[in-house]
Amino acid sequence: MTSKQVFYSGRVQGVGFRYAVKRIASGFEVTGWVKNLPDGRVELQATSYDEEELDAFLEDIQNxxxxxxxxxxxxxxxxxxxxxxxxxIVS
Known part of the structure; x- marks a missing residue:
C-alpha cells in the first residue's frame, strides 16, 4: 500500500478543483480526501494498494x-x- 500527500498551488480554489479531483478519483482504485487550505492551496491525501494506480491518478489530475x-x-x-x-471532499 502506498500513500501520498500533495499540495497544489496556483488558481486552485474557487474553480471547482476539489470536485473535479473527486470525479477523477472515481476512475481509480484510490481512497482519500481533498480540501482547501486557508493559505490558498489545496491539499490531497490518497492511498492505493497499487503505487502505479496512485501515480496514474495524480498524473490524470495534472493532465x-x-x-x-x-x-x-x-x-x-x-x-x-x-x-x-x-x-x-473535506470542508
Missing part, C-alpha cells in the same frame, strides 16, 4: 483541465490512511 490552474506541486510520501472509505 486534466485543472492542469492549467496548477502552478506548483509539493508531494510527500506518508503513512497509509486508515479508516478512510472512498474519496471525499
Amino acid at each position: 486534466s483541465s485543472l492542469g492549467g490552474n496548477i502552478k506548483e506541486v509539493e508531494m510527500n510520501n506518508i503513512a497509509p490512511l486508515t479508516g478512510v472509505r472512498g474519496f471525499t
Whole structure:
C-alpha cells in the first residue's frame, strides 16, 4: 500500500478543483480526501494498494483541465490512511 500527500498551488480554489479531483478519483482504485487550505492551496491525501494506480491518478489530475490552474506541486510520501472509505471532499 502506498500513500501520498500533495499540495497544489496556483488558481486552485474557487474553480471547482476539489470536485473535479473527486470525479477523477472515481476512475481509480484510490481512497482519500481533498480540501482547501486557508493559505490558498489545496491539499490531497490518497492511498492505493497499487503505487502505479496512485501515480496514474495524480498524473490524470495534472493532465486534466485543472492542469492549467496548477502552478506548483509539493508531494510527500506518508503513512497509509486508515479508516478512510472512498474519496471525499473535506470542508
